[in-house]
Amino acid sequence: MEKMKTFFVAILTTGYFSYIFGVFLHKDISCSYYQRKSVQRKRICSIKVSPLCASNNVTYANSCVFCFANIALRWTLHIRHFGKCAKISKVT
Numbered sequence: 001m002e003k004m005k006t007f008f009v010a011i012l013t014t015g016y017f018s019y020i021f022g023v024f025l026h027k028d029i030s031c032s033y034y035q036r037k038s039v040q041r042k043r044i045c046s047i048k049v050s051p052l053c054a055s056n057n058v059t060y061a062n063s064c065v066f067c068f069a070n071i072a073l074r075w076t077l078h079i080r081h082f083g084k085c086a087k088i089s090k091v092t
Contacts, residue, residue, distance in 0.1 A: 028079060031067035043068060053085035054078065 029052075033039060045064035052066055053059055055078040060066035070077040 029063045029066060031063075031070055034064065034067040034071060040071075050082075051084050052082050053080040055080055057085050057088065059085045 045068070046062060048062055050062045051059050052063065054066060054069070055076075056073075057080075058069075060069060066077070066079070
């Protein structure tokens with residue numbers, strides 16, 4: 001029973017630290033594949049939706065779309081977090 005408690009505590013702790021460090025550490029996606037000339041000519045991305053929020057507060061549908069945007073914007077983007085960006089309300 002004690003080994004089981006230790007196991008679950010270890011699993012929960014690992015998940016907790018993964019979450020904390022995942023939220024606060026800088027995230028990047030390798031876009032080297034999308035730099036290839038053959039890929040650049042086609043510019044075709046999957047329709048798979050796996051949203052990510054970039055440093056320009058734009059939600060990109062997946063890493064492919066993000067990479068093409070990042071290349072077009074001369075590598076100025078970084079990943080804020082995975083998931084949709086929060087909407088910014090305008091103060092009038």
